[in-house]
Amino acid sequence: xxxxxxxxxxxxxxxxxxxxxxxxxxxxxxxxxxxxxxxxxxxxxxxxxxxxxxxxxxxxxxxxxxxxxxxxxxxxxxxxxxxxxxxxxxxxxxxxxxxxxxxxxxxxxxxxxxxxxxxxxxxxxxxxxxxxxxxxxxxxxxxxxxxxxxxxxxxxxxxxxxxxxxxxxxxxxxxxxxxxxxxxxxxxxxxxxxxxxxxxxxxxxxxxxxxxxxxxxxxxxxxxxxxxxxxxxxxxxxxxxxxxxxxxxxxxxxxxxxxxxxxxxxxxxxxxxxxxxxxxxxxxxxxxxxxxxxxxxxxxxxxxxxxxxxxxxxxxxxxxxxxxxxxxxxxxxxxxxxxxxxxxxxxxxxxxxxxxxxxxxxxxxxxxxxxxxxxxxxxxxxxxxxxxxxxxxxxxxxxxxxxxxxxxxxxxxxxxxxxxxxxxxxxxxxxxx
Amino acid sequence: xxxxxxxxxxxxxxxxxxxxxxxxxxxxxxxxxxxxxxxxxxxxxxxxxxxxxxxxxxxxxxxxxxxxxxxxxxxxxxxxxxxxxxxxxxxxxxxxxxxxxxxxxxxxxxxxxxxxxxxxxxxxxxxxxxxxxxxxxxxxxxxxxxxxxxxxxxxxxxxxxxxxxxxxxxxxxxxxxxxxxxxxxxxxxxxxxxxxxxxxxxxxxxxxxxxxxxxxxxxxxxxxxxxxxxxxxxxxxxxxxxxxxxxxxxxxxxxxxxxx
Ligand SMILES: Nc1ncnc2c1ncn2[C@@H]1O[C@H](COP(=O)(O)OP(=O)(O)OP(=O)(O)O)[C@@H](O)[C@H]1O
Ligand SMILES: [Mg+2]
Numbered sequence: 077x078x079x080x081x082x083x084x085x086x087x088x089x090x091x092x093x094x095x096x097x098x099x100x101x102x103x104x105x106x107x108x109x110x111x112x113x114x115x116x117x118x119x120x121x122x123x124x125x126x127x128x129x130x131x132x133x134x135x136x137x138x139x140x141x142x143x144x145x146x147x148x149x150x151x152x153x154x155x156x157x158x159x160x161x162x163x164x165x166x167x168x169x170x171x172x173x174x175x176x177x178x179x180x181x182x183x184x185x186x187x188x189x190x191x192x193x194x195x196x197x198x199x200x201x202x203x204x205x206x207x208x209x210x211x212x213x214x215x216x217x218x219x220x221x222x223x224x225x226x227x228x229x230x231x232x233x234x235x236x237x238x239x240x241x242x243x244x245x246x247x248x249x250x251x252x253x254x255x256x257x258x259x260x261x262x263x264x265x266x267x268x269x270x271x272x273x274x275x276x277x278x279x280x281x282x283x284x285x286x287x288x289x290x291x292x293x294x295x296x297x298x299x300x301x302x303x304x305x306x307x308x309x310x311x312x313x314x315x316x317x318x319x320x321x322x323x324x325x326x327x328x329x330x331x332x333x334x335x336x337x338x339x340x341x342x343x344x345x346x347x348x349x350x351x352x353x354x355x356x357x358x359x360x361x362x363x364x365x366x367x368x369x370x371x372x373x374x375x376x377x378x379x380x381x382x383x384x385x386x387x388x389x390x391x392x393x394x395x396x397x398x399x400x401x402x403x404x405x406x407x408x409x410x411x412x413x414x415x416x417x418x419x420x421x422x423x424x425x426x427x428x429x430x431x432x433x434x435x436x437x438x439x440x441x442x443x444x445x446x447x448x449x450x451x452x453x454x455x456x457x458x459x460x461x462x463x464x465x466x467x468x469x470x471x472x473x474x475x476x477x478x479x480x481x482x483x484x485x486x487x488x489x490x491x492x493x494x495x496x497x498x499x500x501x502x503x504x505x506x507x508x509x
Numbered sequence: 510x511x512x513x514x515x516x517x518x519x520x521x522x523x524x525x526x527x528x529x530x531x532x533x534x535x536x537x538x539x540x541x542x543x544x545x546x547x548x549x550x551x552x553x554x555x556x557x558x559x560x561x562x563x564x565x566x567x568x569x570x571x572x573x574x575x576x577x578x579x580x581x582x583x584x585x586x587x588x589x590x591x592x593x594x595x596x597x598x599x600x601x602x603x604x605x606x607x608x609x610x611x612x613x614x615x616x617x618x619x620x621x622x623x624x625x626x627x628x629x630x631x632x633x634x635x636x637x638x639x640x641x642x643x644x645x646x647x648x649x650x651x652x653x654x655x656x657x658x659x660x661x662x663x664x665x666x667x668x669x670x671x672x673x674x675x676x677x678x679x680x681x682x683x684x685x686x687x688x689x690x691x692x693x694x695x696x697x698x699x700x701x702x703x704x705x706x707x708x709x710x711x712x713x714x715x716x717x718x719x720x721x722x723x724x725x726x727x728x729x730x731x732x733x734x735x736x737x738x739x740x741x742x743x744x745x746x747x748x749x750x751x752x753x754x755x756x757x758x759x760x761x762x763x764x765x766x767x768x769x
Contacts, residue, residue, distance in 0.1 A: 457600075458563055459600050460600045460602050462560075462561075462562055462563060462584060462600075463596070463599065463600035463602070464602070464610070464613075464614075465583070465584035465585040465588065466560050466561075466584055466585075466587075466588055466594055466596075467588055467610070467611075467614040467617075467668060467672065468585050468588035468589045468614050468617040468618055468672065469585055469610075469613050469614055469617050470585050470617060471583070471585065473613055473617065474585075477602075477605050477609070477610065477613060478602060478604075478605065480604065480605070481602055481603055481604025481605035481651070482603070482604055483604065484603075484604035484605070485603065485604055
């Protein structure tokens with residue numbers, strides 16, 4: 077290795093922390109071996125983006141958080157997100173640990189588990205151990221390894237066989253203490269023929285530099301349906317590196333809805349592994365870049381199973397000096413006959429200094445498949461602005477209509493009304509309206 | 510007050526090339542003026558220059574509406590002053606629904622805090638769409654996206670009806686319309702005729718003028734109005750074409766590139 081990873085913690089401190097948190101032995105061992113790996117591995121190599129200067133060593137230390145007795149005591153920065161959720165299924169992580177968890181008795185009675193991952197590791201150790209780090213592996217690079225060594229708080233959602241949950245489950249992940257490590261891990265296991273929607277928000281409220289090193293793992297059982305919606309709205313001081321991965325069994329479906337509304341540098345990688353025959357994936361990413369943000373968004377679909385459709389759409393608006401690299405990777409493995417991989421990446425640039433780079437990639441090792449991609453990078457069309465203005469609409473409003481119109485075909489497809497409105501207002505805020 | 514619209518000595522260039530070479534035209538509320546003329550003689554350029562299309566530069570002349578200088582105004586201000594242009598080739602705008610667009614256009618004419626209520630807007634829009642025999646689903650379609658040629662033209666007329674302008678310029682509103690649609694669109698226009706409103710109708714065909722009866726007919730060649738008359742002029746053009754005018758005026762090539 078040419079670069080030496082600076083470890084934010086030593087093995088002794090890590091095992092002491094694990095012990096004092098009452099973690100099972102297997103978890104302590106898993107953390108320690110990941111830490112060892114981290115020392116050997118380098119940073120992930122991202123297409124045209126160097127993440128070395130992004131505070132990647134700035135983890136902070138584990139600090140235990142004060143539990144909230146009820147929702148009226150939540151910090152103002154997230155109050156709006158949890159409004160009227162007293163009865164809702166909700167987990168709140170603040171900095172290094174969960175501060176609030178609520179699961180309705182009805183769901184609990186059906187065998188649903190919804191708790192922070194640290195608690196789940198103690199109470200449902202066998203189940204957690206079977207899945208943890210199986211989709212995002214610590215061997216991949218130092219970021220994944222450090223994540224596996226240091227993760228804290230987090231969410232564990234288990235939906236038993238045949239259980240169909242109608243209302244979305246929610247998590248809010250807040251970092252508002254620059255010294256505290258914020259490394260949440262989301263683990264979702266949907267058993268055979270189950271169905272669930274999970275929505276989370278990543279929020280920051282602090283003025284000093286920090287890092288979010290996040291991982292999301294979703295295991296979609298045979299015939300199960302998981303809809304994972306996430307909105308990142310971290311501030312300019314927080315660099316965000318997030319790996320999301322789903323492994324989908326026969327006839328299962330994963331749906332990703334991702335709102336990239338951070339103000340700081342961001343690298344995210346959202347990947348569906350279509351392992352089972354008939355499994356499918358649908359990913360929608362909406363992004364707005366502003367200021368001098370460096371952004372690298374990747375969506376991926378990897379097809380192993382036969383008859384597997386995947387669709388990925390990214391629409392990004394870049395203003396000011398924001399710089400974005402947008403990658404779509406469709407990989408169809410040999411034997412994945414009748415797979416169908418589609419992807420579209422579109423970037424709208426609002427200033428001459430903004431940059432957008434869309435890279436659609438198709439890697440196909442099987443003949444009997446269909447695949448397609450479309451990518452475009454463009455500016456607001458002056459002919460369209462003229463047309464709208466000719467009806468009396470001001471230039472500013474005309475441009476706003478066109479920009480929202482650019483995102484609308486994706487936003488309007490989001491099946492959760494609350495999330496749609498929330499995204500709409502975050503977009504407005506990021507566009508400075 | 511009857512709208513008074515006066516164009517004097519209007520010259521305009523595109524990419525440095527002079528297309529309009531001095532247009533004079535004056536019209537009043539209640540009047541319908543038709544502009545005819547062979548392809549490439551500057552008719553759409555006149556419409557675009559009046560509206561303020563960014564590609565056209567007005568180099569000389571004036572255009573006033575009720576004494577106000579339109580050419581000093583930005584495009585949206587011209588529209589709010591009462592000018593409306595039904596375009597020959599309307600833009601398609603993905604992601605912006607017809608109803609969101611039109612509501613913005615109406616609210617742009619109202620004070621902040623006095624926006625039109627959604628229910629009232631929808632009712633108005635549905636009533637006008639019915640007059641134009643448009644399927645209500647067009648409310649929710651993206652603006653002109655995937656509309657057929659005729660559907661786009663109807664949508665232009667719908668906008669005209671909703672926005673209640675003082676001077677309406679219709680640029681080949683009849684092109685792409687089937688016979689029934691032509692009647693419907695013409696009825697829409699006729700329903701808007703009033704003493705307060707003037708129409709400038711650009712067309713190639715007498716057929717439209719059978720429905721929308723003009724008071725004056727002007728012929729454009731080489732970026733100028735070369736002949737004006739009453740409705741009988743349009744009938745003669747329909748019957749005989751433009752040759753006789755060219756002969757009368759000694760014009761060999763009528764397009765804008767040429768000088769008389
Ligand atoms: N960008 C441009 N550069 C050079 N010439 C142009 C440009 N745009 C338009 N023209 C020319 O201006 C002239 C007038 O065009 P205009 O569209 O006004 O004609 P028109 O009378 O409306 O014709 P039609 O009946 O075909 O609609 C044409 O000769 C056209 O080629
Ligand atoms: Mg024309």
